Amino acid sequence: xxxxxxxxxxxxxxxxxxxxxxxxxxxxxxxxxxxxxxxxxxxxxxxxxxxxxxxxxxxxxxxxxxxxxxxxxxxxxxxxxxxxxxxxxxxxxxxxxxxxxxxxxxxxxxxxxxxxxxxxxxxxxxxxxxxxxxxxxxxxxxxxxxxxxxxxxxxxxxxxxxxxxxxxxxxxxxxxxxxxxxxxxxxxxxxxxxxxxxxxxxxxxxxxxxxxxxxxxxxxxxxxxxxxxxxxxxxxxxxxxxxxxxxxxxxxxxxxxxxxxxxxxxxxxxxxxxxxxxxxxxxxx
Numbered sequence: 001x002x003x004x005x006x007x008x009x010x011x012x013x014x015x016x017x018x019x020x021x022x023x024x025x026x027x028x029x030x031x032x033x034x035x036x037x038x039x040x041x042x043x044x045x046x047x048x049x050x051x052x053x054x055x056x057x058x059x060x061x062x063x064x065x066x067x068x069x070x071x072x073x074x075x076x077x078x079x080x081x082x083x084x085x086x087x088x089x090x091x092x093x094x095x096x097x098x099x100x101x102x103x104x105x106x107x108x109x110x111x112x113x114x115x116x117x118x119x120x121x122x123x124x125x126x127x128x129x130x131x132x133x134x135x136x137x138x139x140x141x142x143x144x145x146x147x148x149x150x151x152x153x154x155x156x157x158x159x160x161x162x163x164x165x166x167x168x169x170x171x172x173x174x175x176x177x178x179x180x181x182x183x184x185x186x187x188x189x190x191x192x193x194x195x196x197x198x199x200x201x202x203x204x205x206x207x208x209x210x211x212x213x214x215x216x217x218x219x220x221x222x223x224x225x226x227x228x229x230x231x232x233x234x235x236x237x238x239x240x241x242x243x244x245x246x247x248x249x250x251x252x253x254x255x256x257x258x259x260x261x262x263x264x265x266x267x268x269x270x271x272x273x274x275x276x277x278x279x280x281x282x283x284x285x
Contacts, residue, residue: 027125
């Protein structure tokens with residue numbers, strides 16, 4: 001049963017009424033296909049008592065579906081003042097279940113906006129989607145599930161395994177902290193305006209404990225150094241961090257001739273720990 005208590009205009013009328021022409025600078029592509037919107041919410045598996053954070057709601061299509069779910073509270077973060085005007089109409093008809101935060105999602109502490117148990121469900125703005133995900137990771141344990149839409153290329157990078165050409169820094173950092181699954185694709189025609197790419201909905205389940213022991217700053221340094229020269233063997237790419245890269249690799253239990261796309265997440269964690277321990281006389285600046 002819907003938990004929206006006032007009649008709502010169709011989304012296309014909302015867009016027209018508020019002059020919501022999508023802006024490329026904001027990475028806006030409005031999802032209007034109600035079947036796909038509801039599929040995303042079903043995939044999020046929102047249970048009673050859960051608070052949900054949505055980023056970049058635009059005209060509020062996904063927001064409406066979230067309010068029809070079992071969520072106890074929905075918090076929507078929107079920086080576009082035109083969209084905010086449309087969303088206020090949803091706030092007034094939500095029986096106090098919808099809170100609108102007007103501001104830049106990149107500058108807001110997402111974990112501070114919702115009480116546990118909490119989830120994030122969002123069609124993320126394309127131009128900041130990766131950075132938003134990275135921003136969530138330090139406090140990822142405060143969320144029980146993230147159901148996020150990305151460009152398919154980004155989704156493939158997040159979920160890529162060692163040996164895949166898409167495997168890289170983003171794969172390692174995210175999979176270190178989360179179980180990742182690409183759920184389904186969303187065609188360009190489902191959006192207004194149509195993007196030039198296919199999108200994918202990704203499920204991230206935060207791990208109770210990281211996949212392996214590591215310090216995030218060190219892990220980020222190691223992955224930056226190695227994937228920054230992904231065609232080179234680790235013994236070469238790691239010289240930026242450690243003068244004796246061979247000793248570092250030996251301590252980490254890795255072959256000096258291996259290339260970064262061949263190293264597992266656990267292997268990078270081992271490399272990070274070895275660096276922190278000073279193996280090979282390396283230090284972190």
